[in-house]
Amino acid sequence: MNNNLSVCIMAGGVGQRFWPRSRESNPKQLINIIGDKPLITQTAERHFDKISPEKIFVITTKSQAEDISAALESVPKENIIAEPYGRNTAPCIGLVCALLAAKDPGTVLAVVSSDHWIPDVDVYLRTICDAAEVAVQEKALVTLGISPSFPETGYGYILAGEKINFSGETVFSKVEKFVEKPDKEKAEKLIKAGNAFWNAGMFVFQVAEMLNAFQKYMPDFYKGLIKIRDAAGNGNIETVIEEVYLIAPKISIDYAIMEKAENVIVGRCDFNWDDVGSWSSVSAHWPKDKNNNVIRGNVVTVDSSNCVIENTGKGVVGLVGVDDIVVVQTGDELLVCRKDKDQDVKKLVDKLKADPDLEKYTV
Amino acid sequence: MNNNLSVCIMAGGVGQRFWPRSRESNPKQLINIIGDKPLITQTAERHFDKISPEKIFVITTKSQAEDISAALESVPKENIIAEPYGRNTAPCIGLVCALLAAKDPGTVLAVVSSDHWIPDVDVYLRTICDAAEVAVQEKALVTLGISPSFPETGYGYILAGEKINFSGETVFSKVEKFVEKPDKEKAEKLIKAGNAFWNAGMFVFQVAEMLNAFQKYMPDFYKGLIKIRDAAGNGNIETVIEEVYLIAPKISIDYAIMEKAENVIVGRCDFNWDDVGSWSSVSAHWPKDKNNNVIRGNVVTVDSSNCVIENTGKGVVGLVGVDDIVVVQTGDELLVCRKDKDQDVKKLVDKLKADPDLEKYTV
Numbered sequence: 025m026n027n028n029l030s031v032c033i034m035a036g037g038v039g040q041r042f043w044p045r046s047r048e049s050n051p052k053q054l055i056n057i058i059g060d061k062p063l064i065t066q067t068a069e070r071h072f073d074k075i076s077p078e079k080i081f082v083i084t085t086k087s088q089a090e091d092i093s094a095a096l097e098s099v100p101k102e103n104i105i106a107e108p109y110g111r112n113t114a115p116c117i118g119l120v121c122a123l124l125a126a127k128d129p130g131t132v133l134a135v136v137s138s139d140h141w142i143p144d145v146d147v148y149l150r151t152i153c154d155a156a157e158v159a160v161q162e163k164a165l166v167t168l169g170i171s172p173s174f175p176e177t178g179y180g181y182i183l184a185g186e187k188i189n190f191s192g193e194t195v196f197s198k199v200e201k202f203v204e205k206p207d208k209e210k211a212e213k214l215i216k217a218g219n220a221f222w223n224a225g226m227f228v229f230q231v232a233e234m235l236n237a238f239q240k241y242m243p244d245f246y247k248g249l250i251k252i253r254d255a256a257g258n259g260n261i262e263t264v265i266e267e268v269y270l271i272a273p274k275i276s277i278d279y280a281i282m283e284k285a286e287n288v289i290v291g292r293c294d295f296n297w298d299d300v301g302s303w304s305s306v307s308a309h310w311p312k313d314k315n316n317n318v319i320r321g322n323v324v325t326v327d328s329s330n331c332v333i334e335n336t337g338k339g340v341v342g343l344v345g346v347d348d349i350v351v352v353q354t355g356d357e358l359l360v361c362r363k364d365k366d367q368d369v370k371k372l373v374d375k376l377k378a379d380p381d382l383e384k385y386t387v
Numbered sequence: 388m389n390n391n392l393s394v395c396i397m398a399g400g401v402g403q404r405f406w407p408r409s410r411e412s413n414p415k416q417l418i419n420i421i422g423d424k425p426l427i428t429q430t431a432e433r434h435f436d437k438i439s440p441e442k443i444f445v446i447t448t449k450s451q452a453e454d455i456s457a458a459l460e461s462v463p464k465e466n467i468i469a470e471p472y473g474r475n476t477a478p479c480i481g482l483v484c485a486l487l488a489a490k491d492p493g494t495v496l497a498v499v500s501s502d503h504w505i506p507d508v509d510v511y512l513r514t515i516c517d518a519a520e521v522a523v524q525e526k527a528l529v530t531l532g533i534s535p536s537f538p539e540t541g542y543g544y545i546l547a548g549e550k551i552n553f554s555g556e557t558v559f560s561k562v563e564k565f566v567e568k569p570d571k572e573k574a575e576k577l578i579k580a581g582n583a584f585w586n587a588g589m590f591v592f593q594v595a596e597m598l599n600a601f602q603k604y605m606p607d608f609y610k611g612l613i614k615i616r617d618a619a620g621n622g623n624i625e626t627v628i629e630e631v632y633l634i635a636p637k638i639s640i641d642y643a644i645m646e647k648a649e650n651v652i653v654g655r656c657d658f659n660w661d662d663v664g665s666w667s668s669v670s671a672h673w674p675k676d677k678n679n680n681v682i683r684g685n686v687v688t689v690d691s692s693n694c695v696i697e698n699t700g701k702g703v704v705g706l707v708g709v710d711d712i713v714v715v716q717t718g719d720e721l722l723v724c725r726k727d728k729d730q731d732v733k734k735l736v737d738k739l740k741a742d743p744d745l746e747k748y749t750v
Contacts, residue, residue, distance in 0.1 A: 341721045346728075368707050372687060
């Protein structure tokens with residue numbers, strides 16, 4: 025395994041689809057949506073068998089930094105990096121690369137999300153470590169691909185080409201093409217083709233290689249990254265970051281770098297993975313009662329099945345004769361949602377935000 | 388109109404089907420389920436055009452007496468009669484008759500429910516006054532019947548026979564038969580027959596006639612009623628009532644008296660009536676939004692229709708993609724119920740009562 029492997033946990037989102045549990049002040053990654061610990065805590069701890077907490081970094085917003093630090097006791101406070109503004113994933117990953125390059129441009133970095141569910145820790149860690157080896161061996165940017173289990177239209181896809189010669193267990197291939205979120209028909213075709221993976225937004229690369237890619241594909245922003253690298257450890261580092269971010273473009277790492285770079289490799293993930301996209305995904309990973317209901321908190325049901333019910337309020341929730349719905353009660357806020365419409369919780373949050381009297385319930 | 392007409396409002400129930408708004412400490416009749424005032428306040432005020440508040444009596448439980456008195460400002464406190472124990476409607480009506488007979492056995496009494504919805508006050512009052520006249524004219528016990536609008540299986544039916552000769556607007560007939568709650572097929576047949584009415588539990592009679600009926604059909608209990616009549620106004624009246632109630636049978640006025648008595652007359656109600664039996668009945672009488680939702684309180688909906696949503700909590704309720712459900716949020720308790728299963732809210736309340744930790748949410 026690569027002793028120079030660090031992890032960067034990206035934790036900038038709010039997770040509107042998990043309203044009312046997720047709020048601007050209490051985002052998805054800080055909630056124990058699945059399991060008994062917040063998702064970000066589970067994410068960090070997932071690495072501890074192979075990667076020490078000192079090598080785990082988090083990039084987040086200023087407003088979340090303190091709560092995240094509290095949720096990650098063993099991760100050093102200075103490893104929690106706060107972006108001055110949200111600028112999508114390209115500037116975010118660039119910033120971490122610049123800061124790490126100041127110490128050691130040979131560092132290999134695994135970039136992962138703070139709010140995904142990955143129960144098979146051993147296989148996951150093996151994959152990350154294999155990817156680190158391949159990234160160095162091939163001087164490549166490695167992206168991790170999930171074998172699609174159904175024609176999901178909410179993810180981008182990665183088409184794998186020629187296999188990479190690698191002695192480890194994980195299978196790596198050259199990336200033939202990135203495919204944007206397809207419609208259902210196209211998704212079905214992609215799955216049939218057999219060489220398609222879901223783009224799960226997990227990347228492994230040597231920091232120097234990623235900075236080379238920034239130089240090539242985002243040359244203006246790269247100049248800013250060099251300023252940051254050179255200011256790292258100085259008293260004015262925050263000001264420099266602020267200046268660079270003020271003019272940084274809002275763009276994803278996929279659009280800005282991965283889809284353009286020449287030496288991109290995809291590693292096949294042989295572990296269970298869920299991006300925990302909305303309340304119904306919770307059904308798949310929580311224990312259920314005999315009527316297939318997922319129940320948390322004081323809940324009593326009569327003739328109700330296939331529901332997800334979470335009561336974190338002080339009182340009691342009673343269900344009578346309902347099926348396939350999500351009920352989330354905090355006491356102050358309540359969500360009742362058809363399970364297959366749970367993506368639209370975002371619309372509800374948008375409606376609340378647009379109402380001066382109700383906006384407070386989203387903050 | 389009969390100057391000797393008094394009204395007795397029966398207000399002993401809890402209205403479990405309106406949980407969580409209705410509770411033992413806050414029963415259905417004290418809630419503004421329809422309209423802006425509690426149902427019992429609306430019930431009392433419905434009579435004021437023809438019957439003065441001094442002639443309105445309420446019979447209820449000891450635990451509800453004070454709150455009911457507060458809800459009925461203009462009704463004299465001494466007109467609120469508390470039963471020591473609930474013994475169904477026969478002992479309840481017997482008690483009121485005994486107390487009124489002590490003053491004037493010629494009093495005509497209209498017995499009505501505290502928690503029904505009757506918007507056509509003029510027609511209603513005309514019917515009650517006509518019934519009072521007929522009761523005296525025919526020395527009869529008059530029951531009021533609602534023309535059935537659909538084959539409801541939750542009510543008993545009254546079959547009307549020979550018409551009574553009466554000069555007023557309301558149509559009265561001899562009762563041919565009382566029919567217990569029928570199944571759907573039987574209910575359909577009854578409606579087709581054309582002479583069937585819903586038994587709405589409203590009765591009009593001269594107090595002396597009802598006491599005669601008690602003497603004939605409940606002779607033991609009648610002796611108790613005479614003791615109560617003779618003790619009325621004395622210092623020991625409460626002890627006497629308590630003694631009589633301790634051995635009073637639990638039986639309804641329908642079973643005990645009406646179905647047996649010979650001179651029973653049914654008056655046809657030509658007014659809108661709803662016994663407000665459960666949450667879905669609220670849909671029929673409340674204003675709706677453009678998606679046919681009845682909404683009270685802070686509620687935001689996305690793609691949701693035909694729902695009844697009441698939020699009396701401090702926060703907000705959000706609905707996404709749900710149809711035909713009832714959502715009642717108090718903040719401490721929450722009900723989510725399929726609209727056509729709202730009779731089963733009772734089952735939920737029974738389940739809560741059976742759980743020592745949750746029982747408190749029903750009290």
